[in-house]
Amino acid sequence: MVTATLLGAVTIAIGAFGAHGLKNFVPTDAxxxxxxxxxxxxxxxxxxxxxxxxxxxxxxxxxxxxxxxILGIVLFSGSIYVLALKAVLPFSVSFLGPVTPLGGLLLISGWIRWCYGLLTIKSG
Known part of the structure; x- marks a missing residue:
């Protein structure tokens, strides 16, 4: 719960940066x-x-x-953040292309693991 609340605060800060500061530096699609x-x-x-x-x-x-x-957020969202900033970064970030789907796969795996855990709860 502590990690999630801190992550929530960080997410709001990152979102505010994206909404207010980023549009001056990168294209609209980024x-x-x-x-x-x-x-x-x-x-x-x-x-x-x-x-x-x-x-x-x-x-x-x-x-x-x-x-x-957590790992899925870091790989999926983290790689998206860096890829969106590629126009202003002084180095190539093309190596991150395959990282995004790997992060997505980890997020999907988390949901499947959660479902499995719920299905295997022993009642009674």
Missing amino acids: VATFETGVRYQMYHTIALLILGSATQVPADTRKWVFRLF
């Missing part, structure tokens, strides 16, 4: 790309808050989903 990274980061931050308060979800499931979501 701003839209940046906003996609912010949106997915916030979706998963909210999901982490829900997961942290879902005590009926087994601890092992919560740990795995947390790890997958």
Whole structure:
């Protein structure tokens, strides 16, 4: 829960930068790309808050989903942020192209792991 609340604050700050400061430096399509990274980061931050308060979800499931979501956010949103800034960076970031889908795959894996954890809860 602590990580998710801090991540929420960071996401708002990154989003504010993207909405107010970024449009002066990069093309409009790069701003839209940046906003996609912010949106997915916030979706998963909210999901982490829900997961942290879902005590009926087994601890092992919560740990795995947390790890997958955090790594997915870093790789998916992080690579999108850097790729959106490529016009102003002094180096090539083309190597990050394959990182974005890998991050997305980790986010999807987190949701599937969460579903599996819910389906395997022993009732009663």
